[in-house]
Amino acid sequence: xxxxxxxxxxxxxxxxxxxxxxxxxxxxxxxxxxxxxxxxxxxxxxxxxxxxxxxxxxxxxxxxxxxxxxxxxxxxxxxxxxxxxxxxxxxxxxxxxxxxxxxxxxxxxxxxxxxxxxxxxxxxxxxxxxxxxxxxxxxxxxxxxxxxxxxxxxxxxxxxxxxxxxxxxxxxxxxxxxxxxxxxxxxxxxxxxxxxxxxxxxxxxxxxxxxxxxxxxxxxxxxxxxxxxxxxxxxxxxxx
Numbered sequence: 220x221x222x223x224x225x226x227x228x229x230x231x232x233x234x235x236x237x238x239x240x241x242x243x244x245x246x247x248x249x250x251x252x253x254x255x256x257x258x259x260x261x262x263x264x265x266x267x268x269x270x271x272x273x274x275x276x277x278x279x280x281x282x283x284x285x286x287x288x289x290x291x292x293x294x295x296x297x298x299x300x301x302x303x304x305x306x307x308x309x310x311x312x313x314x315x316x317x318x319x320x321x322x323x324x325x326x327x328x329x330x331x332x333x334x335x336x337x338x339x340x341x342x343x344x345x346x347x348x349x350x351x352x353x354x355x356x357x358x359x360x361x362x363x364x365x366x367x368x369x370x371x372x373x374x375x376x377x378x379x380x381x382x383x384x385x386x387x388x389x390x391x392x393x394x395x396x397x398x399x400x401x402x403x404x405x406x407x408x409x410x411x412x413x414x415x416x417x418x419x420x421x422x423x424x425x426x427x428x429x430x431x432x433x434x435x436x437x438x439x440x441x442x443x444x445x446x447x448x449x450x451x452x453x454x455x456x457x458x459x
Contacts, residue, residue: 225258229265235271239408239445241273245281254321263289264296271299275306276409276447294333298324300341308348310449317344335366339373346377356381372401376414383421392421411440419457432458 228251235244248266253259263285270285282303289296302318308317321341330332342358345351353379362374379394395418402411417439423431435457442450 221252225255225261229261232269236269236272237407238403239276239283239380241269241276245273260291262290264293266301267296267299270412271303271306272409274303276445277451278306278310278448294324294327294329298333298340305340305344305348317348331365332367332370335362335364335370335374338362338371339366339377343379343431344372345379352381368401369405369407372398372407372414373406373410375401376410376417379417383417383424388421388424392418395421408441409445409447409450410449412441412445416450416454416457419454423457429433 228247230342232244232248235241235247245266248262251262252441253262266284267282267289270281273279274282278442282294282299286296286300286303297320301317301324304317312440321337321344324337325334327340338358339362341364342355345358346355357376359374362370363378366374374397375394379391382388382391395414399411399414399418402414415434419431419435419438422428435454439451439454439458444452
């Protein structure tokens, strides 16, 4: 029987997750067997990460059980729980009182990369749950400075929303195109498609109706294949 370290299995599962292959990622992690408690925790946390990402995309409920199966408290687990509760608040009218937890994760972040991650999600929460755009922009800016490439991509994507809302279409295009490049480089399909949907919105606002509909049509097809209902609905509005 072949043997791989749990960390290698978790990395492979993350690659599948980023590509939108959530079932394959979960199946890979479930097939891994180990008696080592440390490696069991690595696999459990990876399962939770896959489930949280899947639920955000598909508005399903795989995360509740997966998060509950992680035995050891950690900063990474707390972040996954916050992301899951944010998604529930955003899509299902769940608990919106996330500010204190958000600030604690920022304060306790063990390194700059995680601090960047915490600031990105703090920005999303301030933006979409508390309607505090200035606070959100401050967090996104810190995420852009401190985060890894995927965090930078998400920060640019959300900063682009604010540029677009302010009528700064050229700046929004620069931010959204750079975000798309970073997402594509790292193989994160779901937000790449969401970002391209916003580029379709930008094309519409720039007067290129045919280009907007063409790009939205392709994103819609991808979103249907991945089963991402909110992205399907968003792009259908652009196709009409």
